[in-house]
Amino acid sequence: MDEKKKYPFHEKYFKKEWSYVTGSVLLAMLALALVIVTGGSWGVTGPLGMWGGKFLQLIGINADSWKAYNGSLAKYNFWTDQTAITDLGIVLGAFLSVLLATQFKIKKIKSMKNVWAAVLGGLLMGIGARLSLGCNIGAFFTALPAFSLHGWVFWISIFSGAAVGSQLLKKYFM
Amino acid sequence: MAEQTLDCLGEACPVPLIKTQKAMEKMAVGDVLIVNIDHSCAMKNVPDWARSVGHNVEIEEVAEGEWNIIIEKTK
Numbered sequence: 127m128d129e130k131k132k133y134p135f136h137e138k139y140f141k142k143e144w145s146y147v148t149g150s151v152l153l154a155m156l157a158l159a160l161v162i163v164t165g166g167s168w169g170v171t172g173p174l175g176m177w178g179g180k181f182l183q184l185i186g187i188n189a190d191s192w193k194a195y196n197g198s199l200a201k202y203n204f205w206t207d208q209t210a211i212t213d214l215g216i217v218l219g220a221f222l223s224v225l226l227a228t229q230f231k232i233k234k235i236k237s238m239k240n241v242w243a244a245v246l247g248g249l250l251m252g253i254g255a256r257l258s259l260g261c262n263i264g265a266f267f268t269a270l271p272a273f274s275l276h277g278w279v280f281w282i283s284i285f286s287g288a289a290v291g292s293q294l295l296k297k298y299f300m
Numbered sequence: 301m302a303e304q305t306l307d308c309l310g311e312a313c314p315v316p317l318i319k320t321q322k323a324m325e326k327m328a329v330g331d332v333l334i335v336n337i338d339h340s341c342a343m344k345n346v347p348d349w350a351r352s353v354g355h356n357v358e359i360e361e362v363a364e365g366e367w368n369i370i371i372e373k374t375k
Contacts, residue, residue: 143344224340224365231338231365236310292314300318 140226157268166208167272169264171255173210176202178252243299258283303332308342309366316342317349320371324355327373335369336362343367 144152157168179199182189190199204210224230235241255261260269262284269277306323308316316337323333335346346369347357356372 143340229340229365231363233310233338240310295314296318300315300322 140223141228153267154271157271160212164208167264167268168212169209169260169268170213170216171252171261171264173204173207173213174252175256176207176210239299301330301332302328303334305334305336308335308337308339310338311342312339313341313345317345320346320369321349324350324371324373329373329375331373333371333373335371336366337369338366340365343369 160166160168175194176199179189179192179195180202183199189195190197221230251261258265258280260266260280262280265280266277266284269280304323304327306319308319311319316335316339320333320335327333337343337346343359347359350357350369350371355374358370360368360370362368
């Protein structure tokens with residue numbers, strides 16, 4: 127028998143992608159719940175900078191003396207960092223949802239070009255997110271409902287960046 | 301009626317979509333393109349695009365997290 131007919135509930139709620147409306151309403155409600163419960167707003171990339179600094183400390187580079195950290199690394203505690211906990215939640219939640227959809231797969235690395243693109247892309251995203259003090263969550267998603275102007279500036283910038291980036295992708299990577 | 305396979309396994313969005321669009325350009329009406337993908341967002345944007353252009357589309361789940369998108373060029 128066809129799997130779709132065998133497990134209609136699983137098919138509808140776990141396998142088939144949710145609509146944009148469902149997703150955005152849930153995102154808005156969960157982001158609001160986070161503000162109500164913790165008093166802090168949703169972000170993602172802040173802790174990445176701290177973890178990077180911690181890593182540098184680990185390999186013997188005294189990053190804590192840098193102006194950007196200024197002693198904050200010594201005081202840093204993962205378990206009391208709200209954003210670090212929600213980051214952990216994103217990874218666990220994504221893992222859970224892909225398991226529930228029975229779509230988990232370890233992907234093959236196709237070529238060295240893809241590896242370099244991933245490493246370079248990750249570095250650029252990380253630098254960009256720290257320079258602009260946030261990613262599309264902290265500097266955009268959280269900023270707009272707070273009526274903060276920086277969200278709109280971020281929006282215009284990220285769209286122009288994506289437009290240029292996709293043209294570069296078409297020209298040099300395809 | 302020719303049949304052609306496009307291997308997009310391991311490729312992330314929007315690469316599978318752009319590759320599919322390029323491959324479809326070179327095909328004749330009635331030809332079939334089978335796109336292998338393992339990126340779930342390509343499972344949405346590739347069929348969405350093909351249907352919006354008017355081609356016949358079928359999706360086949362071949363393994364966990366792996367799909368074949370079968371597109372028949374109609375015009």
